[in-house]
Amino acid sequence: MKSKFLMTVAAMMVATTVQAADRVKFEMWHGLTGDLGGVVDQVCKRFNESQSDYEIICTSQGSYDNALQNAIAAYRAKKNPTIVQIFDAGTLDLLLSEAYVPARKLMADNGYKINWDDYIPAISNYYANSKGELNSFPFNSSTAMMYWNKDAFAKIGKTETPKTWEETFDSLKALKAAGYECPMAWNYDTWPIMEQFSAINNIPIATKGNGYQGLDAEFIVNKGKFVDVIKSLKKGYDDGLVKIKTPDTGATIVQAFANGDCQVMLSSIADHGTVGKTQKPDMKWDVAMLPTLAGVERHNSLVGGASLWALQGKTDAEYKGAAAFFNFIAQPDSALFWSTNTGYIPVTKSGFDFMKSQGFYDKAPYKGRELAIASLNASPVNENTRGIRLGGFVQIRKEMRDALTDIFANKVSVEDGINSAVERSNAVLRKFEKTYAGKMLP
Amino acid sequence: MEKRATFSKTSIGVMFILPQVLLVFTFFYWPTGAAMYWAFTLERPWGGGNEWVGFDNFRQVFADRAYWGSIFRSLVFAAATATLSMGFGLLLAVACDRGLKGYQAFRTVFVWPYAVVAPAAALAFRFIFAPEAGIFAALVKQNPAFWNPAQNGYHAMAMIIICYSWKYAAYCFIFFLAALQAIPRSVIEASALDGAGMLRRVFDIQLPLITPTFFFMLVISITDSFQDSFGIVDVMTDGGPAKATELLVYKIYFDGFRGLDYSGAAAQSIVLMLIMMVLTFFQFRYIERRVHYS
Numbered sequence: 001m002k003s004k005f006l007m008t009v010a011a012m013m014v015a016t017t018v019q020a021a022d023r024v025k026f027e028m029w030h031g032l033t034g035d036l037g038g039v040v041d042q043v044c045k046r047f048n049e050s051q052s053d054y055e056i057i058c059t060s061q062g063s064y065d066n067a068l069q070n071a072i073a074a075y076r077a078k079k080n081p082t083i084v085q086i087f088d089a090g091t092l093d094l095l096l097s098e099a100y101v102p103a104r105k106l107m108a109d110n111g112y113k114i115n116w117d118d119y120i121p122a123i124s125n126y127y128a129n130s131k132g133e134l135n136s137f138p139f140n141s142s143t144a145m146m147y148w149n150k151d152a153f154a155k156i157g158k159t160e161t162p163k164t165w166e167e168t169f170d171s172l173k174a175l176k177a178a179g180y181e182c183p184m185a186w187n188y189d190t191w192p193i194m195e196q197f198s199a200i201n202n203i204p205i206a207t208k209g210n211g212y213q214g215l216d217a218e219f220i221v222n223k224g225k226f227v228d229v230i231k232s233l234k235k236g237y238d239d240g241l242v243k244i245k246t247p248d249t250g251a252t253i254v255q256a257f258a259n260g261d262c263q264v265m266l267s268s269i270a271d272h273g274t275v276g277k278t279q280k281p282d283m284k285w286d287v288a289m290l291p292t293l294a295g296v297e298r299h300n301s302l303v304g305g306a307s308l309w310a311l312q313g314k315t316d317a318e319y320k321g322a323a324a325f326f327n328f329i330a331q332p333d334s335a336l337f338w339s340t341n342t343g344y345i346p347v348t349k350s351g352f353d354f355m356k357s358q359g360f361y362d363k364a365p366y367k368g369r370e371l372a373i374a375s376l377n378a379s380p381v382n383e384n385t386r387g388i389r390l391g392g393f394v395q396i397r398k399e400m401r402d403a404l405t406d407i408f409a410n411k412v413s414v415e416d417g418i419n420s421a422v423e424r425s426n427a428v429l430r431k432f433e434k435t436y437a438g439k440m441l442p
Numbered sequence: 443m444e445k446r447a448t449f450s451k452t453s454i455g456v457m458f459i460l461p462q463v464l465l466v467f468t469f470f471y472w473p474t475g476a477a478m479y480w481a482f483t484l485e486r487p488w489g490g491g492n493e494w495v496g497f498d499n500f501r502q503v504f505a506d507r508a509y510w511g512s513i514f515r516s517l518v519f520a521a522a523t524a525t526l527s528m529g530f531g532l533l534l535a536v537a538c539d540r541g542l543k544g545y546q547a548f549r550t551v552f553v554w555p556y557a558v559v560a561p562a563a564a565l566a567f568r569f570i571f572a573p574e575a576g577i578f579a580a581l582v583k584q585n586p587a588f589w590n591p592a593q594n595g596y597h598a599m600a601m602i603i604i605c606y607s608w609k610y611a612a613y614c615f616i617f618f619l620a621a622l623q624a625i626p627r628s629v630i631e632a633s634a635l636d637g638a639g640m641l642r643r644v645f646d647i648q649l650p651l652i653t654p655t656f657f658f659m660l661v662i663s664i665t666d667s668f669q670d671s672f673g674i675v676d677v678m679t680d681g682g683p684a685k686a687t688e689l690l691v692y693k694i695y696f697d698g699f700r701g702l703d704y705s706g707a708a709a710q711s712i713v714l715m716l717i718m719m720v721l722t723f724f725q726f727r728y729i730e731r732r733v734h735y736s
Contacts, residue, residue: 093702250573395696395700437493
């Protein structure tokens, strides 16, 4: 962190001495680190080299949480960066504040004509206002996929993944019978199993269109199919088909899948690159769309990841620079660069088409990632699938995770566990509603 | 003879204490004041309005069963870590003070754990205690129920207590060793000449003479265990499984910084401050009586 800071300071000093003073500088804070953080730095470098009017200074804050917390602290002290990356669950608080400049306004004010319909609907709806207008720019976008080990499935005579949740367990049973210790890895993460799963099966997780129509929405996952899903998962766990893999047990699900210990996992498409880089040599694997419930028509899955927001309180020149940067990253070749070097998907149709035309998806290691786009485009977006607008969602995720932990440790029944998590989550929602009393969703 | 600096003018004295007052004001009274204000309002994270709600935030905190669980766990954690770290610190200090073979080397080595930052220590311990990858893996293979901090709350709690005590024992060790070495050698030698054995000397001479340090360490250990446990919990368990290691300070962090419930977190920090004040008050009131300052 410190060295990063010093490097930034050094970079700024070098920049001031070397470059002509008329280059407008502005800052972007993001939450990515390691490989991904390095790619963000390269994107910023590409932008700086592509033109001579602006210079973006990109600083990693260490994590999504830190980026959000530091941006809030900086905003309160009126020392905020021009652009900040905010993860999906942090969207609503910012949306209800006066701290940002809406994306559409920023681009219009600075003379950019953006074809907003070019954005993939399942992505843009998550970050848009009630009229469908984008407030922030989707940046690193992902969705949940099913990762499967082709070698293991070949042993049970299958060349593709089961299409339904019920059939998935038949395959897991067969894998178990074929001698695999860990047919499926799971880590209590609610994102694939609750949020994504509800969307693809067209089930609401909250009233009021998952919160899009008002802050008085109520969390209702205890009334839907989610309870059955957790029951089947718990039964799978009891039968030894599903194994818990978390950092406390010694391996994450991604590690357990990549080293061949576990044959199936539900995880973000963003892990596609990591699995490819860390996999056991010669292991054959692929991704597939999440299985739906039997007899349900597949709907689009939700976008995950983060978006870029322009914050208030900066000069016109800095906003011009920010607009230029947003325009730059929306170009198809930027999308290609970004998706090649990370596991994230292109966010526009033109970006996706450009990548297809370049043959990006035809061969390993990128083959399969097009299924993430197919999953996001599986149906027109409706009120159950456009996204989630629930306050305190980080706490809600944690309540559900805690309940699932108790359920899997046999401390509480599936129904009771989920009911109490829902009750506690609704208390969070009511407090959030009170905090923003009188505020309307934009 | 008592020596005392005096100032002819009050203003000079004021100037001398001003830097300290400013520091205390900036880093204690100001944040505490802000927390007080937020605790009685509903604060929006990005600013833009907050509403006065009186004691609502406190009522909500106390009505939450999870919060009482968190208080209980913090007390258990404080008692367990104070006992373990002070016990081991004292044991090692007494051994080092005896000047056994190689004690100079041990004296240096024993201090190191305190220099390890909490998250780094936690990362190492997480690996050591991981049921599938660490040194426990072999034992777990025999009997899966033997150790599983990812699912068993008691195991997880034991894990963070051990990690914290390991680190803190080093801190206690320095203080106890310093206190033991301040005891005049003549007293110990005299008792040795009178035929007192090693244990007798420890219990009848050394321990009574270091009670002021002992008391000081007790107060500091308990206070620190409330505040300093954060890094370890954050890295090792995230407060899990199912809140089993959610100590007060971690809950404040999670609700405030992760969950952006600034007001709830502010109310919790006021409560935490009060709990620590009460605990410290009782320690001074009832335990300090037994302390003999020379």
